[in-house]
Amino acid sequence: MMTWNKGVWAGIVFALFALTFFFLSLEFPYSSPLGPGPGFLPLWISGLMLVLSVFYIAESIKSKEEAGEPMPRGAGLRGVLFVVLSLICYLILIPILGFLAASVLFLFTLFVRETKWYSSLGAALAVSFSLVWLFGSVLKVDLPSGIFGL
Amino acid sequence: METLGLLLGGFEHALTLWNLFYCLVGVSIGMLVGVLPGLGPVAGTALLIPLTFGMEPISAIIMLSGIFYGSMYGGTITSVLLNTPGESASVITCIDGYQMARQGRAGTALGVAAIGSFIGGVAAIIGLTFLGPPLAEFALRFGPPEYFSLLVLGLLMLIGLMGKSVIRGLIAASFGLILSLIGMDPVSGAIRFTFGRLELMEGLDFVVVAMGLFGISEILSNAENQMKLEKPAKIHKLLPEKEEWGPTLKSIARGTGLGFLIGLIPGANSVIASILSYSLERKVAKDPSRFGKGAIEGVAGPETANNAHSGAAMIPLFTLGIPSSPTVAVILGAFIMHGLTPGPALYQNNPDFVWGVIASMFIGNLILLIFNLPLARVWAKVAMVPYQFLYPLILIIAVLGVYSIRSSLWDVGFMIFFGVVGYLMKKLDLPLAATVLTFVLGSQIESTLLQSLATSHNGLLIFFERPISGTLISLAIVILVVSLISGWKKRRSALASDFEL
Numbered sequence: 001m002m003t004w005n006k007g008v009w010a011g012i013v014f015a016l017f018a019l020t021f022f023f024l025s026l027e028f029p030y031s032s033p034l035g036p037g038p039g040f041l042p043l044w045i046s047g048l049m050l051v052l053s054v055f056y057i058a059e060s061i062k063s064k065e066e067a068g069e070p071m072p073r074g075a076g077l078r079g080v081l082f083v084v085l086s087l088i089c090y091l092i093l094i095p096i097l098g099f100l101a102a103s104v105l106f107l108f109t110l111f112v113r114e115t116k117w118y119s120s121l122g123a124a125l126a127v128s129f130s131l132v133w134l135f136g137s138v139l140k141v142d143l144p145s146g147i148f149g150l
Numbered sequence: 151m152e153t154l155g156l157l158l159g160g161f162e163h164a165l166t167l168w169n170l171f172y173c174l175v176g177v178s179i180g181m182l183v184g185v186l187p188g189l190g191p192v193a194g195t196a197l198l199i200p201l202t203f204g205m206e207p208i209s210a211i212i213m214l215s216g217i218f219y220g221s222m223y224g225g226t227i228t229s230v231l232l233n234t235p236g237e238s239a240s241v242i243t244c245i246d247g248y249q250m251a252r253q254g255r256a257g258t259a260l261g262v263a264a265i266g267s268f269i270g271g272v273a274a275i276i277g278l279t280f281l282g283p284p285l286a287e288f289a290l291r292f293g294p295p296e297y298f299s300l301l302v303l304g305l306l307m308l309i310g311l312m313g314k315s316v317i318r319g320l321i322a323a324s325f326g327l328i329l330s331l332i333g334m335d336p337v338s339g340a341i342r343f344t345f346g347r348l349e350l351m352e353g354l355d356f357v358v359v360a361m362g363l364f365g366i367s368e369i370l371s372n373a374e375n376q377m378k379l380e381k382p383a384k385i386h387k388l389l390p391e392k393e394e395w396g397p398t399l400k401s402i403a404r405g406t407g408l409g410f411l412i413g414l415i416p417g418a419n420s421v422i423a424s425i426l427s428y429s430l431e432r433k434v435a436k437d438p439s440r441f442g443k444g445a446i447e448g449v450a451g452p453e454t455a456n457n458a459h460s461g462a463a464m465i466p467l468f469t470l471g472i473p474s475s476p477t478v479a480v481i482l483g484a485f486i487m488h489g490l491t492p493g494p495a496l497y498q499n500n501p502d503f504v505w506g507v508i509a510s511m512f513i514g515n516l517i518l519l520i521f522n523l524p525l526a527r528v529w530a531k532v533a534m535v536p537y538q539f540l541y542p543l544i545l546i547i548a549v550l551g552v553y554s555i556r557s558s559l560w561d562v563g564f565m566i567f568f569g570v571v572g573y574l575m576k577k578l579d580l581p582l583a584a585t586v587l588t589f590v591l592g593s594q595i596e597s598t599l600l601q602s603l604a605t606s607h608n609g610l611l612i613f614f615e616r617p618i619s620g621t622l623i624s625l626a627i628v629i630l631v632v633s634l635i636s637g638w639k640k641r642r643s644a645l646a647s648d649f650e651l
Contacts, residue, residue, distance in 0.1 A: 035604025
């Protein structure tokens with residue numbers, strides 16, 4: 001039983017991506033009175049990408065050894081997922097808790113894996129406050145304030 | 151002589167207190183980015199773009215280019231002391247640099263690298279000073295067909311030189327191009343691929359895409375493997391022995407020439423320059439067996455070449471508006487953000503800007519020489535900052551930086567998304583550089599193509615009918631065919647096999 005390597009899956013994803021944009025491109029005029037229209041390049045590029053994806057899938061099925069690095073497993077995979085999930089939670093929490101509180105929480109979560117909770121909390125507070133000062137007061141960025149109004 | 155006058159005028163702009171300060175900040179951040187493994191020059195430059203919003207364009211570009219060439223110096227330090235390249239152009243330095251460190255000659259390796267970097271860097275800027283104006287004047291004759299052909303050539307060179315598979319390279323390139331089409335079409339005003347979302351009207355922001363693909367993805371890759379750093383070697387005696395000066399200076403000269411030439415090629419990045427220089431040094435050496443055991447030429451040549459490359463890479467950017475590496479593509483994005491269009495007209499419309507930035511690069515290289523000779527020990531300490539405490543900071547600054555562009559949390563979400571995409575693309579060996587390059591050049595590719603076709607009577611043949619355009623596009627086709635054939639023959643490219651020395 002032959003298992004598909006990751007290149008095949010990636011090829012399918014790219015093919016679907018190209019197909020979506022190919023059909024979306026059909027909505028725009030292919031040509032205009034002045035020459036090619038806004039639908040011209042997207043149609044050709046997504047069409048080309050579709051063909052290339054098919055080649056990519058074929059290339060991946062044929063080749064015995066996988067291109068690129070192996071996908072992470074075990075601890076490696078957990079490490080990657082941890083960072084991605086923390087980022088997503090952070091993004092969701094910013095409008096709710098406000099930038100300051102969300103940042104303290106985010107940094108604390110990442111620091112506390114490596115060191116004691118009180119030093120993590122101290123570092124998280126110090127970094128968050130200095131960044132709010134730098135971006136909020138010096139660079140005049142309007143940071144989201146959230147329910148605490150901070 | 152006229153050029154010298156203009157350059158002196160440039161120094162007037164570069165030597166103002168604020169611009170000196172920004173130059174110092176830029177090269178310091180560059181050193182930092184170079185020294186810290188896990189943060190490359192592309193991510194570093196992209197991270198800092200939001201900070202430059204309030205600045206004058208000249209100060210912004212002085213700082214950002216400082217990060218670019220500064221990181222080429224900094225990367226050496228960790229390669230030699232810790233056997234961990236701080237950025238990819240210094241990968242090759244690990245081989246002989248680390249061996250020298252194990253023999254107690256870390257100081258000499260760093261000293262030689264600093265001197266070589268300075269000579270290579272300054273020589274390249276002299277090249278930029280004198281080659282830039284005539285090249286820009288020549289490029290003024292370029293119409294849309296010439297530009298389009300040049301863009302295609304640059305892109306195919308990148309794909310042909312970098313990736314192991316042409317198909318994967320082309321997929322990565324079309325991916326970037328399609329992403330760049332999202333939003334309002336500047337030619338017709340049509341709103342494309344926004345899926346009805348107002349947030350996508352202005353298209354995806356360049357900083358968002360670059361920071362995601364390069365910055366966040368780098369952190370994700372690092373999260374996979376626990377980084378453990380060894381204790382760095384001690385540094386003493388920065389200069390080589392008397393009898394080593396001759397061969398060292400010769401390698402520096404070769405590295406300068408090679409790096410400079412490769413910098414001119416659109417698409418060839420500094421990694422290629424340092425790898426080619428290493429193999430050149432091995433070929434010309436009387437006793438190639440010394441390489442890998444601490445040969446001083448193996449440090450001097452590549453380190454010089456990557457700095458000569460970073461200076462020379464500014465030539466296609468300034469004169470043609472074409473970036474030759476991902477970092478230069480980010481700097482190009484910054485140009486556009488500050489309302490400047492890189493290309494031949496830049497010399498005519500903004501001479502103060504051009505010459506100011508060039509002059510600042512001379513000053514920046516001098517600062518870096520001081521940073522790297524007497525102060526090498528200080529930077530070695532910086533490299534010991536544990537990565538576990540560094541990456542949360544990088545992440546939060548990335549989030550803040552992206553948010554501050556348009557005060558949009560959507561952009562932050564897109565950055566995280568592209569971070570994951572970039573991480574997966576790295577795993578699949580799809581060249582990220584090709585995606586970023588077509589993304590940043592997307593609107594230029596489309597407008598030059600449409601303008602050419604609108605004026606053409608014979609459709610696509612217009613690209614072959616004009617002499618300059620015809621030469622460029624034929625060259626592009628040759629490169630495509632050659633890389634396809636070598637791919638089919640399943641032969642590993644010469645570069646890839648050299649790399650696995």
